[in-house]
Amino acid sequence: MSNQIIPTGREILFPASELIVSKTDLKGRLTYVNRLFCTLAGYGEAELVGQPHSIVRHPDMPRSVFRLLWSSIEDRREIFAYVKNMARNGDHYWVFAHVTPSFGPDGKITGYHSNRRAPQRALIEKTIAPLYAGILAIERDHKNGKDAVAAGQKALEDFVASKKASYDELMFSLKSAA
Numbered sequence: 001m002s003n004q005i006i007p008t009g010r011e012i013l014f015p016a017s018e019l020i021v022s023k024t025d026l027k028g029r030l031t032y033v034n035r036l037f038c039t040l041a042g043y044g045e046a047e048l049v050g051q052p053h054s055i056v057r058h059p060d061m062p063r064s065v066f067r068l069l070w071s072s073i074e075d076r077r078e079i080f081a082y083v084k085n086m087a088r089n090g091d092h093y094w095v096f097a098h099v100t101p102s103f104g105p106d107g108k109i110t111g112y113h114s115n116r117r118a119p120q121r122a123l124i125e126k127t128i129a130p131l132y133a134g135i136l137a138i139e140r141d142h143k144n145g146k147d148a149v150a151a152g153q154k155a156l157e158d159f160v161a162s163k164k165a166s167y168d169e170l171m172f173s174l175k176s177a178a
């Protein structure tokens with residue numbers, strides 16, 4: 001559905017005090033969305049539940065960022081990430097997401113959960129949007145999907161290494177530095 005939407009380049013902002021929440025099953029299909037999720041994405045709750053989370057995927061997002069997200073949560077680890085999402089009408093909204101696995105009483109992963117806040121404007125403009133544009137360009141240099149993701153991941157790792165921090169430390173230091 002989302003790949004037929006044409007991005008408008010218009011950004012939607014939401015208040016810093018609000019949270020966008022969603023939950024998914026093990027395959028990333030939405031099982032829960034809060035009201036703000038629906039409002040920003042431009043869909044009703046019944047239209048979203050059961051759909052893949054990629055329904056809000058923006059074409060500017062590098063594949064390697066989602067690869068990192070999935071490899072972390074499938075490995076039972078939380079992850080923080082900046083994500084540009086696309087609404088039904090092609091507008092976009094940036095989020096700072098905290099994505100976690102949920103566990104059942106037997107310790108097995110039962111699904112995934114994401115809480116998102118509004119990121120700081122300066123950080124997106126100065127650092128994250130240019131970083132992602134660079135990674136996307138690197139990914140697009142490769143015809144083969146696997147090579148594209150590997151090259152994108154290396155670019156992301158190189159950026160993190162250049163800041164002399166771990167990925168998680170960097171996500172937070174960037175957040176407070178903006």
Ligand SMILES: Cc1cc2nc3c(=O)[nH]c(=O)nc-3n(C[C@H](O)[C@H](O)[C@H](O)COP(=O)(O)O)c2cc1C
Pocket residue numbers: 022023024028052053054055056057058061066069070083084085099100112113114
């Ligand atoms: C809990 C959870 C939250 C997610 N949130 C988003 C999101 O806000 N935006 C997004 O594009 N993908 C999100 N994803 C990742 C999607 O499942 C998917 O990997 C991504 O949209 C790339 O889709 P594609 O591989 O079909 O291109 C989330 C996944 C999980 C498990």
